[in-house]
Amino acid sequence: MPRSSCSWEGAEALWITAAGWASAAKRNLGDAVVVTSDKIAAPHEVWNYPLLPDKNGKAKRRKFSLVPAFLKILINDLFTWWNLKNWKVLENLNLEGRKPAFIWEKHDLFVGPGKSLATKYNVPFISYVHAPVVWEASKWGVKRYWWGKWLESVEARNLKKADLVAVVSEEVKQKILQMGISEEKILISPMAVEPELFAHTKASELRNRLNLTGKTVIGWTGSFRKFHGLDHLIKAFKEVSDQSPETILMLVGDGSERKDCEELVRKLGIQEKVIFTGRIQFSNIPKYVSLFDIAVVSARSGEGFHYSPLKLREYMAAGKAVLAPNAGEIPENFEDENVLKLFNSGDINSLAEGMCFLIKEEEKRKIIAANGKDKILKTSTWDIELKKALEYLEKNK
Structure with missing residues (x-):
């Protein structure tokens, strides 16, 4: 998951998806872990993510809320990119000589280390797409102005690197196709249940x-x-x-x-x-x-x-x-x-x-x-x- 364990408050479905896939992988393949930028967790721990931030974090968000909307979006995008630069937690990822069956990553505005891990272990890389981020946010009225088209092109380049792009619906598939991803790579994989x-x-x-x-x-x-x-x-x-x-x-x-x-x-x-x-x-x-x-x-x-x-x-x-x-x-x-x-x-x-x-x-x-x-x-x-x-x-x- 290409963010921290405290991210996506109010979007718990993203964590439930990761926990669901990881739980299924543990049952069917023997084991699975969920890696975020700050933690390595067992599947059962992730059902209750996000971990809520402390009071200082909430105070910072209140202060940040005074910033004009377009600038706040830009700063959020920059923070998202910057926070992906440090994945020291991967030093603690010990597979004990085992080779993963695949690496799964939730698609985000910027990618995490999923593709590089898949290349390292020479295994398939699955990108799971609830929705392209820029496209979905625009539906909610989030305007990225001049940098939005560039960010969408970044999303497209990253999706093209996946061996399998799993999308939740036909409409998301159609958008992914418009972004230039090959149809042969796309699998419709709706949300599911434990x-x-x-x-x-x-x-x-x-x-x-x-x-x-x-x-x-x-x-x-x-x-x-x-x-x-x-x-x-x-x-x-x-x-x-x-x-x-x-x-x-x-x-x-x-x-x-x-x-x-x-x-x-x-x-x-x-x-x-x-x-x-x-x-x-x-x-x-x-x-x-x-x-x-x-x-x-x-x-x-x-x-x-x-x-x-x-x-x-x-x-x-x-x-x-x-x-x-x-x-x-x-x-x-x-x-x-x-x-x-x-x-x-x-x-x-x-x-x-x-x-x-x-x-x-x-x-x-x-x-x-x-x-x-x-x-x-x-x-x-x-x-x-x-x-x-x-x-x-x-x-x-």
Whole structure:
């Protein structure tokens, strides 16, 4: 992972991906480690990354926040590049004479030492791409002005060095092709799930503590970011709770939009119906998901939806009825009213109708949940994604 163990706060899915691949590699190949610029960790340790910075780090971020937006982005890019110059931690990487099966690296703005390690050990190099960094950031309104095109060309050069470029969705693949990467190198490898973490979890004590007995719990997990459209989810839930008073909305996570969401909840007068849990370590997320009756994947818009939602697979593995947007890869890979229920992205009424459907049609909800769990456990685990990559590498020796 080409950053420190404290990086990507609010983007825990990046660490979960690394932990998932490493855990699958340990089971199937004998061992695996996750190397960051400051640590070497066993796969099970990485499930709870990022390690939160100390108070001094937070104070520096507050001071840094006073810098104009474009300059802050440029400084962040320079810091990202500079921090990759020192990987002394690799001196502690002892393979005890063993040769790795491959080197896997999460694609970033600048590469880590993955390619050089792969060359050193003469093994394949896999670059895993959630999304090209400059392209994805531009979707969020991050403007890099004159240096953006240059950075994207740097990303492209680095991707061309990989033996396999694993991407999470068809839309990401199309962008990678536009950047000049050969199609023969590209493998679509969606986000997956660690079934042992989600498939059998119970949390009766937590249910009692949160006073959820007899309630229908609609739940969501993730980072509070604008593109998730949590204001839409809250407004839709207000309509639902007016019709079904015994419903509770549980929002698990934290982020920049949380205060606005809390204010919206107060404005709508549904404080008693909405639970904000705050940041929860990933290893404890399955306990909260086990409380859900209906699990929501939210999205403000379906336009440019290039994600492969991690939470969707986790909800399904936990045996929950999922309500998800009709966007991106989702409608192509998951059949509506069979393994999940779809709603129209950005449409609050459609979102509310989907929730009402799953509340009222309890038997249908159970069928959808059971079908979804069966599909995910058969098609969407990290072991399956690892096997796909290994088969590709074997075929293209």
